[in-house]
Amino acid sequence: MIKVEDIFENLRENSKNGVIEIKNAKENGAKVVGTYCVFTPWEVIAAAGGIPATLCSTNESTIPDAEKVLPRNLCPLIKSSYGFAITDKCPYFSFSDLVIGETTCDGKKKMYEYLGRIKPMHIMQLPQTIEREEDFEMWRREVVCLKERLEKEFGVTITDEKLREQIKIRNEERNALKDFASLSKLTPPAIYGEELQLVFNHAKTGFDKERVIKELKEMTQTVKEAYENGERRVSGDRPRILITGCPMGGAVEKVIKIIEEEGGVVVCYENCSGIKEKQELIDEGKDPIDAIAEKYLKVPCSCTSPNKNRMDLLETLIDEYKADGVIDVILQACHTYNVESFSVKEVVKGNKKIPYMNIETDYSQNDLGQLKTRISAFIEMM
Ligand code: SF4
Ligand code: SF4
Numbered sequence: 208m209i210k211v212e213d214i215f216e217n218l219r220e221n222s223k224n225g226v227i228e229i230k231n232a233k234e235n236g237a238k239v240v241g242t243y244c245v246f247t248p249w250e251v252i253a254a255a256g257g258i259p260a261t262l263c264s265t266n267e268s269t270i271p272d273a274e275k276v277l278p279r280n281l282c283p284l285i286k287s288s289y290g291f292a293i294t295d296k297c298p299y300f301s302f303s304d305l306v307i308g309e310t311t312c313d314g315k316k317k318m319y320e321y322l323g324r325i326k327p328m329h330i331m332q333l334p335q336t337i338e339r340e341e342d343f344e345m346w347r348r349e350v351v352c353l354k355e356r357l358e359k360e361f362g363v364t365i366t367d368e369k370l371r372e373q374i375k376i377r378n379e380e381r382n383a384l385k386d387f388a389s390l391s392k393l394t395p396p397a398i399y400g401e402e403l404q405l406v407f408n409h410a411k412t413g414f415d416k417e418r419v420i421k422e423l424k425e426m427t428q429t430v431k432e433a434y435e436n437g438e439r440r441v442s443g444d445r446p447r448i449l450i451t452g453c454p455m456g457g458a459v460e461k462v463i464k465i466i467e468e469e470g471g472v473v474v475c476y477e478n479c480s481g482i483k484e485k486q487e488l489i490d491e492g493k494d495p496i497d498a499i500a501e502k503y504l505k506v507p508c509s510c511t512s513p514n515k516n517r518m519d520l521l522e523t524l525i526d527e528y529k530a531d532g533v534i535d536v537i538l539q540a541c542h543t544y545n546v547e548s549f550s551v552k553e554v555v556k557g558n559k560k561i562p563y564m565n566i567e568t569d570y571s572q573n574d575l576g577q578l579k580t581r582i583s584a585f586i587e588m589m
Contacts, residue, residue, distance in 0.1 A: 225412025226298045241303035245484040248499045254369035255357035263297035264288035265457030267570035282540045283570040285314045309333045311510040347500040370495035381485045383423035391474040395443035397434040400473020446589040449530035451477040453538040458570035469583040475528040509543035532562040539569045
């Protein structure tokens with residue numbers, strides 16, 4: 208039987224498999240649709256026969272190129288995304304026949320105008336608020352517009368049956384990911400946070416969803432069995448940290464590394480690279496377009512106002528994962544998450560009575576020393 212360490216070692220070694228998989232599919236005539244945000248309804252793309260692919264913004268290497276067009280004091284995620292696209296360093300962007308963006312934060316939606324000069328873009332207009340009936344109607348219309356655009360671009364008809372099929376697959380993937388993430392609910396957790404992040408990344412770049420679901424179930428089973436047989440890989444002394452805030456991919460993973468080197472363990476990612484989009488399933492009993500619109504409108508992102516769903520989700524996750532402390536990771540110049548951090552602090556320290564720390568960082572490695580000092584002091588205090 209495969210050892211638990213080997214599962215993660217394989218994932219690290221095969222992290223580039225997604226590129227090969229998509230290259231082969233493209234050579235066989237598949238259409239690729241690039242996406243940036245978890246508001247994008249992947250089910251609609253897949254029902255059109257397209258392959259939805261998350262586009263890269265993983266490191267700072269492309270930021271100097273991006274800064275020839277974009278201002279320096281802009282969120283590094285936006286600059287890195289744009290830089291990867293214009294320098295042709297993101298293979299998923301190169302393979303994309305169409306790119307989908309949403310009107311989330313100001314920097315991102317304005318950057319999409321420039322991306323539209325080099326790739327066909329489809330922009331979904333996201334309402335600023337999500338609570339009124341008219342917000343739902345607006346967003347539902349946007350889902351229909353996306354469906355019509357994909358039908359036109361790819362010369363296909365997206366039937367309700369195809370949508371239902373994709374809803375079922377993606378719900379199953381969400382459940383499989385949540386089951387894997389639940390291994391961190393155990394005391395002590397069965398896995399490290401770095402490993403949890405690795406599995407989320409693996410699912411993101413695995414395009415054959417039935418295979419990904421099968422792999423996720425097998426991984427969960429293997430780790431669970433080893434745990435039940437007494438294997439304890441994570442010490443019970445490590446303070447359990449929940450990470451919230453901006454997306455955690457690529458260069459920002461430095462924060463996870465430091466937390467675990469300094470004696471903590473990350474048990475949950477509330478961010479959109481983690482559980483945020485997975486928590487709510489799509490209602491399989493409803494009209495598929497209504498159900499898709501309803502689910503994605505509820506993504507608790509700081510770009511919508513108010514964003515009470517995020518505070519509710521945080522309280523639920525702190526309890527479920529038995530977090531001892533929360534680290535709020537803010538990317539420099541991300542105003543929405545930065546402003547919202549005051550409310551997050553109120554929820555964490557006020558309602559849940561556990562320690563809270565806010566970290567502002569970027570894609571460089573220049574602040575490693577400072578991060579280490581602050582995170583180490585935070586963990587020691589718990
Ligand atoms: S934080 Fe909001 S805008 Fe950014 S990727 Fe997530 S859902 Fe999209
Ligand atoms: S991290 Fe903030 S500023 Fe950057 S893209 Fe996401 S919402 Fe926009």
